[in-house]
Amino acid sequence: MKVEEKKRIFSGMQPSGMITLGNYLGALKNWTNLQDDYDCLYCIVDMHAITVRQDPVKLRKQARDLLTQYLAVGIDPEKNTIYYQSHVSQHAELGWILNCFTYMGELNRMTQFKDKAAKHADNINAGLYTYPVLMAADILLYQTDLVPVGEDQRQHLEITRDIAGRFNGIYGETFKIPEAYIGKVGARIMSLQEPTKKMSKSDENKNNTILLMDEPAVIMNKVKRAMTDSGSEIRHGEDKPGISNLLNIYCACTGKTIAEAEKEFDGAGYGAFKTAVGEAVVAELEPVQKRVKELEKNKDYLDEVIKNGADKSTEESWIPSCDSLIEKMEMDEVLCILSIFL
Numbered sequence: 001m002k003v004e005e006k007k008r009i010f011s012g013m014q015p016s017g018m019i020t021l022g023n024y025l026g027a028l029k030n031w032t033n034l035q036d037d038y039d040c041l042y043c044i045v046d047m048h049a050i051t052v053r054q055d056p057v058k059l060r061k062q063a064r065d066l067l068t069q070y071l072a073v074g075i076d077p078e079k080n081t082i083y084y085q086s087h088v089s090q091h092a093e094l095g096w097i098l099n100c101f102t103y104m105g106e107l108n109r110m111t112q113f114k115d116k117a118a119k120h121a122d123n124i125n126a127g128l129y130t131y132p133v134l135m136a137a138d139i140l141l142y143q144t145d146l147v148p149v150g151e152d153q154r155q156h157l158e159i160t161r162d163i164a165g166r167f168n169g170i171y172g173e174t175f176k177i178p179e180a181y182i183g184k185v186g187a188r189i190m191s192l193q194e195p196t197k198k199m200s201k202s203d204e205n206k207n208n209t210i211l212l213m214d215e216p217a218v219i220m221n222k223v224k225r226a227m228t229d230s231g232s233e234i235r236h237g238e239d240k241p242g243i244s245n246l247l248n249i250y251c252a253c254t255g256k257t258i259a260e261a262e263k264e265f266d267g268a269g270y271g272a273f274k275t276a277v278g279e280a281v282v283a284e285l286e287p288v289q290k291r292v293k294e295l296e297k298n299k300d301y302l303d304e305v306i307k308n309g310a311d312k313s314t315e316e317s318w319i320p321s322c323d324s325l326i327e328k329m330e331m332d333e334v335l336c337i338l339s340i341f342l
């Protein structure tokens, strides 16, 4: 009997700070649900993180923490490939090649670049600008079918598909065109105090975010202080961004639908509703936090996972080597330049 090859998933997270409930509900939780049915690569995208200034010691620690958290949520290193982006040089190599197939007009439209440039006005570097191209390289390097991400990455997925399609159009079928996988609930968790803005790990106001590692009492407190809307109805709607966000969080944690949750809290006050939301978040995160603490004690195991992941992801068969791409392009000069790295 012919064994069907599993489809491939690639996704990644920046080790640019402590991860939030948004990262968990929008991405990590889906990754664990998909790991049995797909061949998955889950990357710690440390090279993306240096598009803003980083303290090297802190960055290394954050990358290690992120690895521990990937494992703690249940991503199994036996079934999946977990690795640091900087350990696999093909990401940067393909990134350069794809830079030559990306138009400035396309990059100018990227809303995340505009937001980050506004936030880091003293450091609007070229890496920040071409960030989506490195992201395209991450994905296209592995002939990825599906990319599970939160809603904020949709535009980056679209540009990835455009770059791949353009390359294929010029040189023949080379890259698989990937699809985004964006969950129905949890894909866009908003800031607690400013619910029209997404929850972000780089937010300076700590009351805006729930961190994966926040203690239960801290979580309860942050949810209780979350901004609510006028009126007392617990209903999902554009006119109720605060309550809608809390309903999304509640449903993503409990698996209930919005309609079920609205029914459950029909007639309840904001206070009781917020207590239930806080408790649902605590119930979801507490087991993960316990596993993080256990894993942190096992340094050798973490070292082994990251070493094996780098070896596995570098295996030739997973990667259309940059060499063969250049051959396809018949650009001897470029090959000559790249042979320094290959």
Ligand code: TYM
Pocket: 010, 011, 012, 013, 014, 015, 022, 023, 024, 025, 026, 027, 045, 048, 134, 135, 138, 139, 147, 148, 149, 150, 151, 152, 153, 156, 186, 187, 188, 189, 190, 198, 199, 200
């Ligand atoms: P990053 O590190 O900002 O976020 C990691 C994942 O978390 C999701 N996410 C959210 N989901 C719901 N609500 C939120 N408030 C929220 N905040 C973040 C993100 O959508 C993402 O899925 N560019 C990517 C990292 C990356 C990548 C890749 C992802 C680099 N290369 C290749 C997929 C494939 C990023 O900055 O994610």
